[in-house]
Amino acid sequence: MFDRKLVKKLVNAVGIKKDDLVLLQFWGNDDQLETVHNFSYEVAALGATPVELHQSLEKNRNILSAMKEGCYNDKFFSMFDKVDVVLDIMMTRPGFPGKGLEEEQIALANQYIGRYFGMLVSKPKMVQIRIPSKDNAADAGMEEKEFEERLIKACDIDYEAVKKACEDKLKEIGTKTQVSIHTGADCILTLDLTGREWEKDAGDGDLPCGEICIAPLENKTNGTVYFEQLFADGEDMGAVTITVENGIAITSDSEAFNGFLAELPPNGNVVCELGIGMNPGVTDLCGCEVLDEKMIGTFHIALGKNDMFGGTNDSLVHLDFVGHGEVIFS
Numbered sequence: 001m002f003d004r005k006l007v008k009k010l011v012n013a014v015g016i017k018k019d020d021l022v023l024l025q026f027w028g029n030d031d032q033l034e035t036v037h038n039f040s041y042e043v044a045a046l047g048a049t050p051v052e053l054h055q056s057l058e059k060n061r062n063i064l065s066a067m068k069e070g071c072y073n074d075k076f077f078s079m080f081d082k083v084d085v086v087l088d089i090m091m092t093r094p095g096f097p098g099k100g101l102e103e104e105q106i107a108l109a110n111q112y113i114g115r116y117f118g119m120l121v122s123k124p125k126m127v128q129i130r131i132p133s134k135d136n137a138a139d140a141g142m143e144e145k146e147f148e149e150r151l152i153k154a155c156d157i158d159y160e161a162v163k164k165a166c167e168d169k170l171k172e173i174g175t176k177t178q179v180s181i182h183t184g185a186d187c188i189l190t191l192d193l194t195g196r197e198w199e200k201d202a203g204d205g206d207l208p209c210g211e212i213c214i215a216p217l218e219n220k221t222n223g224t225v226y227f228e229q230l231f232a233d234g235e236d237m238g239a240v241t242i243t244v245e246n247g248i249a250i251t252s253d254s255e256a257f258n259g260f261l262a263e264l265p266p267n268g269n270v271v272c273e274l275g276i277g278m279n280p281g282v283t284d285l286c287g288c289e290v291l292d293e294k295m296i297g298t299f300h301i302a303l304g305k306n307d308m309f310g311g312t313n314d315s316l317v318h319l320d321f322v323g324h325g326e327v328i329f330s
Helices: 004-014 030-045 057-066 074-078 103-121 134-140 144-155 159-173 255-262
Strands: 021-027 049-055 085-090 125-130 178-183 187-192 199-201 211-214 222-227 240-245 248-252 271-277 299-304 318-323 326-329
Touching: 004 030, 004 125, 004 144, 004 159, 021 030, 030 049, 030 085, 049 057, 057 103, 074 103, 134 144, 159 199, 159 211, 178 222, 222 318, 248 255, 271 318
Parallel strands: 021 049, 021 085, 085 125
Antiparallel strands: 178 187, 178 326, 187 222, 199 211, 211 271, 222 240, 240 248, 271 299, 299 318
């Protein structure tokens, strides 16, 4: 659980302004509501207005099973017109259960869910915040205590210092568009960033935060890249060298990882992101993507979807692989 001091630090890091209308969307159970209340208190302390919306899987399942035509109409969505900031506070996995619904209910549910999430992402600022919980620890493949300790350490940082470090790194990179990543004994991966823009995550995108990232040209990445400890979908595959040709991860020296590649959905093997970790509170890899990719002193290469941050590749997956090496811009 995050204490009030840390909640205050997180709310301040988001950059909420006086007079903002802040939607606190809470994914959790009834006995966990104290967490979202604490966020409300700190939002109000900034002179902004908190509005809590509780999303629980059980409640959503019952509503979707019962809803009829006319439910969640324009009147409902008009209530969100003035929202400035969405805080997506997660103690359970976000989602709307669809199993067991009648055909008519599925159509109504899909219409509502699509419009609802479209509304959320259209807001000026949307920040996802993961909270230590049994469910989140299970999703990360960790014991609850370890997950809590790692998450608190990653979130209880100097956000102004991280923001400055990200900005300084971006100034250092400047307008350079060619990148070579040197790993292992003799592995070199080259990427082309021409025409693409860097993004900075220093508290106003995803918490825990701490990275800069960019979508390289989808067909211009070539070479090999070595990972001393590669986690693929939470599974530790050990040391792996991946070969990339014209933006496609075609093979590796690991039988297990090759099997993983073979099971990816369409466009899931496209190199879609280069990121640099900037979070001083993440100091070792644990297999949890949301933590590992922020680790200070690392780079990460992602496969799959990048059309949400400046790329052109659409896929059902976005998978980050974190490594150590020398990243050279030219």
